Amino acid sequence: MQTSVNSSLKPKVQPFLGISAKSSNAKVSKPKPQTAMESKKLRYTLQRTAQSLLYDRNALKQHRVCSCHRNVASDGVSLWRKTDGSNARFGNLISCGSVWSCPVCASKITESRREDMQKAQTAWILDGGSCLLMTLTFPHAADMPLAELLEKFSKALDHYKNSRTYKRIFGTATALVAQNARKNKPMKNVVEGEFQRLGTVRSMEVSHGENGWHPHVHEVLFMGNDALLSSTRAKDELTQQWVESLLKSGLGSREQLSDMYQYAFDIRGGDYVSDYINKFGREPVKLNGWSIAHEVTKSNSKLGKQGRQIGKEFHYTPFQLLGFSTDGDEVAAALFKEFSKCFEGKRMNYWTNGLKEWFSINETEDEDLAIESDSPEEPKEELVARIDTFQWQNVLKTNTRAELLIATAKGIDAVNEFLQTLATRPKTHSGLFLDRARPDINRFFH
Template identity: 25%
Template sequence: MDPDSGVILARTAEGNAVALGLLKCGKIWLCPVCSATIRHGRAEEITRAVVAWVAMGGVALLVTFTARHASTDKLATLMDAIQGTRADKANGVARRPGAYQRLITGGTWAGRPERGLTGIRDRVGYIGMIRATEITVGQANGWHPHIHAIVFLGGETAGTRADKQITRVFTPSDSAMAEFEGHFRSVWTSHLAKVDRAFKPSDKHGVDFKKLETVQDAEDLGKYIAKIQDGNKAISPANELARGDLKQGRHGNMAPFELLGRLGDLMGGVPEDEADGHGDQPWCRAAWAEYETATKGRRAIEWTRYLRPLLGIEGGDTEEDDLDVLAGMDGLSEFRDGVRVDTGAWHKVTHRALDLATIEAAEDGRWDDVTELVTASGARSGAVRRLSTGEIAEVWEATLATLAERREAAAARRRVEQAGTADPGN
């Protein structure tokens, strides 16, 4: 981030090692390291939002949307069907909505205010939702992209766009909830059928609803849903949405980072029958390349516009916001001790692939080993300098000050964008 400051390897009060001052790629779809940190931060945001809404007396549902798929289906085609496509103004290509966007459009949903007619949106008090897209793949059944969404219901609002405020919280009637669920199921399956009849799921499996009951449930990340399981681990709704890096593919499928891990093992010489997962190296390589292409330019996690301020949550969903999450998560704890490594020396360390060993040594407080690893990379021993707790805190405070300036600039940009943008479907 700053060549003059070098890289700070610090140990937190909990004994974890962090590398401060490094630029990070921030690729939530592709990088196991950045994805884990970003998704952890996003999961905390989602948890705060659910807790806040349930505490106010609102209703929150975890809704899972799936499409029928086969081994011959391309991931990009399936993603377009469920998530839609983005506009390409340079080439004159208009944006096409997917099944997800269709859920909250049209007169049945929004009503016809000019005629004094309300829609399903008003009867259930819809205020927005948080959407996360998850992907798995297997040789037998191919790509399986699906959407998890937390839907916030039971609210009345006044105002428009960024000035919108919640004026009343209520419990939707059973009939309104049945109408809402029926609408979501009907719109989701019918749109997929229009794209390709082979994509149409059954009414039973296409859309699944689970209600979040209480604040206590929401705060207990293993219990406040009907025991959603991932292997032997209970997954909270926040983690179900955000922590795609924790997922293991079900029914013989692999999550993307499981696929990447197998590919790495095979490229490293591990026999096919000993490496986790399935598929030979050419198949795994082709699958990963297809995954990279199909996810490019898409958001893994996205909130309905203006939902964040309604629930008192700051931030946004852009790649810049993800980078802010990455930087902010580095400083969640007090620092115990650490070292500074010159920028040039750190380049030598990474060139020799000694960075992981160096960070592991820092995590154990083996500072002499850190120096030996740096010098083994070809750098001089003076390139490593021990830092006091106060010195580390001073460097980090300067980094946070720069980060705060970036956040304010991003917030100002969002205010300008929101002031001039219509509020679609909300």
């Protein structure tokens, strides 16, 4: 179905997006970034492309990613490394907190959200509950603009949620009822569902393939048990309702009905993490492989050149489009800009009211989540050096932020060696940044 990737099927080589795509699928065997520093380097490269694409010389206010990890909060930029050399970061820089358009910030934000999601899932399973994953999508056409698709998709989702079928099957979320009871505001019109549901976490994502944009929604349903999975009648009713909601909103047509029944709706059970928790009473120490928490927080920000195979089609995430654009693909560049414009300001994860409170999970702004700071885990961090804003400008002009971080991970000698070569390097990029850009709490510590 839509969320499954059949690894036994060999990806075929096919043209996708102009010049870069011809080689992209041929390189599918290329390994993913292995180390934290390799991954960081790629994120900085992609972020620089996003900054170029979204910078508008005629605009009064630029997209926030344009100043991310460029603007300095105060007195130069500090360089931090893990004492074992496994990682490094900048201190005293401004983060943009854009989960959609900034590969550097998205990495921090989505990891924090994954942890929240996993915390809730673990607690719920230990409490005897079950987490199901529902996926909603629709047949799409190559020529439909993303803005139009999203508007219709959102109408379809509202129609589905407000339908009698949905309400009868899922009822009112019990965490919402509990929240209102705590506030002494008993709810009217509480519907007791056929299958008891504590609440839902919805995540929105979009990929792009041969047939254009492919928005889809995942919902993690916190259910009392797995009974819904064995009720063919309930699943058929939900499928039927979703297809009706799509048609009502102008997505899909009568001619596509059989495809819609087959592909537009999916519901499945727990992941290997749930199985592990059920068996051992705790989360696995090492996470590897697909999990529900990954699916709803991280799949939109996948990097690398390997597309995800859905049916016969390869799909690419917005950051993968950014990668093609970095290689010079103008079609991919235009698609990323279209995506960024449509998604900026939208929420990636939506928890139904009362659910975060139920699991004692705090609301944190994306911008706060994006600030890189020392983690309490070993190995500890140490301050390697602090460079002044003149040197920082040269780092930006030579587009060597990732290179400087790699040197920082190695230590002060590597940083000094890097800095010695900096003045004579070709200035290939804009060195635009703001000094003392905004008071930042980090400056008091770094």
